Amino acid sequence: MSFPSLDNIETPAALVDEERLERNLAKASAYMREHGLRWRPHTKTHKVPELAARQLQAGAVGVTVATPREAEVMGTVADDVLLAYSPVGASKLARLMALPRRVRLSVGLDSREVLTGLAEAARGVGRTVGVLVELDLGMRRVGVQTPEEAVALAREASGAEGLEYQGVLFYPGHLRMPLAEQGPALAEVSRRLGTFLDALGAVGLKPGIVSGGSTPTLWRSHEVVGMNEVRPGIAPFFDRASAWMGACGWEEVAYSVLATVVSTAVPGQAVIDAGSKALAKEELPVEGYGALLDRPEVVVRTISEEHGVLDLSRTAWRPRVGERVRVVPNHVCVSVNLQSELWAVRGGQVVKCWDVTGRGRGPV
Numbered sequence: 001m002s003f004p005s006l007d008n009i010e011t012p013a014a015l016v017d018e019e020r021l022e023r024n025l026a027k028a029s030a031y032m033r034e035h036g037l038r039w040r041p042h043t044k045t046h047k048v049p050e051l052a053a054r055q056l057q058a059g060a061v062g063v064t065v066a067t068p069r070e071a072e073v074m075g076t077v078a079d080d081v082l083l084a085y086s087p088v089g090a091s092k093l094a095r096l097m098a099l100p101r102r103v104r105l106s107v108g109l110d111s112r113e114v115l116t117g118l119a120e121a122a123r124g125v126g127r128t129v130g131v132l133v134e135l136d137l138g139m140r141r142v143g144v145q146t147p148e149e150a151v152a153l154a155r156e157a158s159g160a161e162g163l164e165y166q167g168v169l170f171y172p173g174h175l176r177m178p179l180a181e182q183g184p185a186l187a188e189v190s191r192r193l194g195t196f197l198d199a200l201g202a203v204g205l206k207p208g209i210v211s212g213g214s215t216p217t218l219w220r221s222h223e224v225v226g227m228n229e230v231r232p233g234i235a236p237f238f239d240r241a242s243a244w245m246g247a248c249g250w251e252e253v254a255y256s257v258l259a260t261v262v263s264t265a266v267p268g269q270a271v272i273d274a275g276s277k278a279l280a281k282e283e284l285p286v287e288g289y290g291a292l293l294d295r296p297e298v299v300v301r302t303i304s305e306e307h308g309v310l311d312l313s314r315t316a317w318r319p320r321v322g323e324r325v326r327v328v329p330n331h332v333c334v335s336v337n338l339q340s341e342l343w344a345v346r347g348g349q350v351v352k353c354w355d356v357t358g359r360g361r362g363p364v
Contacts (some may be wrong), residue, residue, distance in 0.1 A: 011259050015257070025055060032230065046342070055079060064085070065081060117161050127162065131157040133153045135192075135196050148199070225239055253328050256327055257329060264321055270309075279327060310325075
C-alpha cells in the first residue's frame with residue numbers, strides 16, 4: 001500500500017515517529033523487567049488496537065481502558081482487559097458482558113452499588129469478572145477513603161457469585177511535579193498504600209494485584225512499596241508535559257501534529273492551521289499550548305479553534321506562508337482524541353495509517 005508524502009497530507013494531521021515509539025516501548029518494557037513490575041499500559045492515550053498489540057508484544061501483561069468502547073476495541077487484540085473506571089448503567093454493563101469469552105475482564109470500583117450491578121450482570125451471562133477495589137491515595141477524585149471501607153468492599157467482592165476479588169487499584173494523578181521532586185510525595189503514597197495493604201492482609205484479603213502508577217511517576221514506580229503493576233498511558237508517545245516533568249527527553253517525544261503556516265502578517269508571530277480542535281487547550285506551569293518539535297523554543301502562545309499563534313520572539317527563524325511545522329501538544333491524550341487517524345512516520349516517510357478506533361462512545 002502506498003501512502004501520501006508528508007508534503008501532501010492535509011493539515012492539521014497527527015504524526016507518530018515510529019522509531020521513537022519503538023524505543024519508548026523497549027525502554028518501558030526493560031524498566032518493568034528490571035524491577036519485577038507487571039506492565040499494563042493504559043490505551044486511552046492512543047486508542048489504537050494495533051498499538052496495543054505492539055505493547056503486548058513488548059511485554060505488557062494486558063491493557064487498561066476507560067470506556068466500554070475502548071474495551072471492545074482493545075478486546076480484539078488483548079486477552080486481558082482492565083476497565084479502570086466504574087461502569088454505571090445497564091447499557092455499559094451489557095456491552096462489557098458481551099466481550100469475547102477469551103477476554104479476562106477486570107473492573108476497578110469503589111462502591112457497593114457498582115459491585116452489586118457488576119455481579120448481577122456477570123451472573124446473568126455466566127461470566128466471572130475480576131474486581132480491584134479502588135483506593136484514594138491523595139488525588140481526591142475517586143476511591144475508598146479508609147482501610148475499613150476497602151476491607152468491606154473486598155470482602156463483599158470475594159463472596160459474590162460472578163466476581164473474583166483480585167486486589168486494589170489507585171491512580172497517583174496528583175503527582176505532576178518534576179521527576180526530581182517526587183520523592184516525598186511518593187513516600188506519602190507508599191505510606192498511605194501500606195495502611196490499606198496491612199488492613200486487607202490482616203483479614204486474609206491480601207491483594208494479589210496492587211495496580212497503580214502513571215507516566216509522570218513512571219521511572220520511580222519501584223519506589224512505591226507494595227505496588228506490583230503499573231498503568232502508564234502517555235509513555236509510548238510522551239508530550240510537552242512529560243518533557244517538562246522529566247519523564248522523557250525532548251528527543252523521545254514520538255507524537256506531534258503536522259501544521260501549515262497560514263499567516264505571517266502580524267510581526268513577531270506566525271499563525272498555523274492547528275488550533276484547539278487539533279492540539280487541545282491544556283495548560284502547563286510554562287507558557288503556551290505546545291512547542292515545535294524541531295524548535296522547542298518556539299511555543300504556541302495563544303490558541304483558538306482553528307488557529308495557533310507561534311511566538312517568534314526567541315528565534316531568528318522566520319517561516320513563510322505554506323511552510324510546515326510539527327507541534328508537540330501539552331497533553332497528547334486529548335489531542336489524539338481529536339484525530340480520526342494517526343500517520344506513522346519512519347525516516348521522514350509515511351509508512352502506516354492507524355485509525356483511532358477507540359474514539360467515541362457507541363458500540364464498535
